[in-house]
Amino acid sequence: MNELANSVKWVWAVSVLLQVTLFALLFLRSNFKRLPVLTLYMAMNLGQAASILYLYANRHLSAQTYDLVPWVSEAVTLVFQALAASEAIHLFLRPYRGIWGLTWRTLSFICAVLLAYIVKHTAGNYHWARLEADRGYHLIFACAVIGCFLLMRYYSVAVPTPFKLLLAGFCFYSCTMVLVNTVFQDMLYSKVTGYEPIWQFASVFSFALVQVVWLVALYQPLPADRRRVIPSDSLSQELAPEIDARLRMLDKTLARLWKFEVRS
């Protein structure tokens, strides 16, 4: 395991400091009660940083340990990242039961399709398996968050700013990780000597940026959960079919108009 470059050490120190501040802020503003999984995710990040620090401080460990620990801790952290993002989405969608049901079904479908595509795309590429898995995960994750934002926009559900910033932070980090891993694999690895510090710096710096965004998001307590009056099924049963039928009629009329235009 090589020594970390000075620039990487600095940005890493700043990132850890930001993580500690954020972790403390979650408790100070009592946001940990509503975001327990995010709090756990932050704890995981700090644990990961501590484990890497331990590896760099102890030079007598086996090569396998140096190889395995960072990736295992990364995998565990990524699982908690997905859970934390789901928790945030569930929290602001709780008043919209139907939309929440539709959202998680849609996102599961998107994730399954992307997973199948990525497995097919990377099959046999064992040399890059871990990096490919990491990139694939981030790609799926970013697509899921964007899909969620699109659904919210379509249904005119206003996402409260703290949740919006939290999800944007997750998405931004995943997108930059896809970019960083792609550039690393396709350009730096074979063409640039001493590529590792560049890759490390880019990864840690993007994560530090996300921490700043999250600090802004969680600086205040989260907005109170306003329970919406959810009407019984009868409202949608009365109105929705009526609207749908009329929208269809309108569309058919336009279709006839189009045919008329083509003929004339």
Place this chain on the structure above:
Amino acid sequence: MTLSFLAFSGIAVLLLLLLIVLLRDPERHAWLESDRDAAESGHRHVTFFAQIRQALSTEDHEFLAKRGSQRLARRVAKERRKIVLAYLSHLRNEFARLWKLARVIAAMSPEVAAAQEIARFRLGVAFYLRYELIRLKFILRRGPIPELAAVSEVVSTLAIRLETAMSSLGERAALAAEMASTLNRGGLHTR
């Protein structure tokens, strides 16, 4: 540069751009603002169809060309065409309002059927595509007025029946008001 590099970096950049667009507040469409007054005063654009048909009647054009000059007839026809295009645009706005109302109802419903939502989404996309094609053709040459009458009638009936249905839900008047204000505000708010 490999295909994989281009594909992955392209998707990542595209997602970042999409994120920036989606983080911005939804634009308040001008048509929603302008349409609100008409909706609140109980008038719908579709009710002016008779005047629009009159504006494009060939009799008027022939009369002007015969009694006045060709130049005057062309000028009047041009002005009237502008009015018809504006009218067509308002018809689309009526559709958009109803489409949005359907989505608001879905958002507030305890159960949302994915198949129904997908069908409605496809319907909306198809409608807008057709509308744009028809509008384009209408801009290029004279449009088919009798068919416009049918469109107008459907929108008008839909608006009236919806209003009746909404008002019949007396005990849910507060909810209906909230939905209407949501439509005008351009979003549902949880805060």
